[in-house]
Amino acid sequence: xxxxxxxxxxxxxxxxxxxxxxxxxxxxxxxxxxxxxxxxxxxxxxxxxxxxxxxxxxxxxxxxxxxxxxxxxxxxxxxxxxxxxxxxxxxxxxxxxxxxxxxxxxxxxxxxxxxxxxxxxxxxxxxxxxxxxxxxxxxxxxxxxxxxxxxxxxxxxxxxxxxxxxxxxxxxxxxxxxxxxxxxxxxxxxxxxxxxxxxxxxxxxxxxxxxxxxxxxxxxxxxxxxxxxxxxxxxxxxxxxxxxxxxxxxxxxxxxxxx
Numbered sequence: 001x002x003x004x005x006x007x008x009x010x011x012x013x014x015x016x017x018x019x020x021x022x023x024x025x026x027x028x029x030x031x032x033x034x035x036x037x038x039x040x041x042x043x044x045x046x047x048x049x050x051x052x053x054x055x056x057x058x059x060x061x062x063x064x065x066x067x068x069x070x071x072x073x074x075x076x077x078x079x080x081x082x083x084x085x086x087x088x089x090x091x092x093x094x095x096x097x098x099x100x101x102x103x104x105x106x107x108x109x110x111x112x113x114x115x116x117x118x119x120x121x122x123x124x125x126x127x128x129x130x131x132x133x134x135x136x137x138x139x140x141x142x143x144x145x146x147x148x149x150x151x152x153x154x155x156x157x158x159x160x161x162x163x164x165x166x167x168x169x170x171x172x173x174x175x176x177x178x179x180x181x182x183x184x185x186x187x188x189x190x191x192x193x194x195x196x197x198x199x200x201x202x203x204x205x206x207x208x209x210x211x212x213x214x215x216x217x218x219x220x221x222x223x224x225x226x227x228x229x230x231x232x233x234x235x236x237x238x239x240x241x242x243x244x245x246x247x248x249x250x251x252x253x254x255x256x257x258x259x
Contacts, residue, residue, distance in 0.1 A: 003016035003018055003030065004016060004017075007027070012029055012087055012091065013029055013030065013031060015027045015028065015030065016028050016030050019254075020065060020069060020252070021069060021072045022254055023072060023253065024069070024072050026063060026064060026068065027063070027094050027095060027098075028063060028091065029087065029145075029147060031145060032145050032147040032148055033063070033088065033145075033147045035062070035065035037205065039065040039066050040065075040248050040251070040252060041179070041203070042178070042179045043073070043129070043251075045203050045217045046066070046127060046175075046177040047070060047073050047074070047251070049127075049175050049177055049200075049201070050126060050127045051074075053077055053126040053127035054076055054078065055078055055124075055127070056074065056077050056078070056080070056126065056128075057079070057127070057129070057169055058081045058082070058128075058130065059128065059178075060082065060112055060132065061081035061082060062091075062131070062151060063095055064081065064095040064099075066131060067079055067096075067129075068095060068096070068099055068101065072101070073251075077104065078104050079104060079106070080106045080107070080125070081096075081105065081108070082111075083107070083110075084109070084110060084150075084156055085146075085147055088150070092107055093107065108121075112157070112162065112165040113161055118168055124169050124170060124171040125169050125170060125171060126173070126174045126175070127175055128166040128169055128170055128174065128178075129177050129178060130162040130166060130176075130178040130179070131178065132154070132159045132161070132178065132179065132180065133150070133151055133152050133153055134154075134180075135152055135153045135154060136153075136154050136158065137154060159180045159181075159187050159188050160190075162178055163176070163178070163191040163194075163195055163197070163220070164191070166178070167195040167196065170221075170222070172222055173222075173223075175200065175219055175220065176197065176218075177217065177218070178218055179215050179216070179217050180215060180216055180217075181215055182205075182212070182214060185216060188218055192218075196222070197222060198221060198223065198224040198225065199218060200227060200228070201228045201230070202216050202227065203216065203219075203230045203232060204229070204230075204232075205232050207234055207235060208233075208239065209235065209236050209237045209242065213231070232244040232248070233245075241258050
């Protein structure tokens, strides 16, 4: 069932008002980029990797889905977000303003490749997260909607740019958690090595039992340790929500069962 439009904004178009967590709602464009399982799973892995983080950065935070999820789960944390796309940043501002977390959140309209911007953030972070776009510009057709296109296509860099920015801003004992296309895992592993980081864990997210992983969530750090592999399966073999999907709902403060 399509989400109900609650507002017709003259700039952003039709907007919906959706539950992100039990206590946090977000405005999203009805025909634009919308948060999905990759955002929730990234927040889930990040929280479980470092549940006591007090200084958090979200790279390319879009409308705020990972950033606000972690702000809700980490009530003692100070969080910073960076987003370059204009419509996403407008939604981010609105969603932060209504969240009740504004005193703990700082958001910046800019490019994660901007070294001056990164230098202005005031030091390093215990936890850095990111959900990069998956498709290089020469391998994917532009989406009709500009906001959706920038969320999918690497106009401002892909996983390599996110790892480079994250490495620059990561504390010595910190963790970088980001989502990457499972079909081209070598891009993530190569960028990790190039920036002097180590893979601590990989969680493969499987859209339906028996199918290959669609994306992976990587946990990176400075210390070389033995890497662990896990998975989350979102739907069972007949297409019904799987137990792991219920686990993500529970993480967001909702009942495990689906309506």
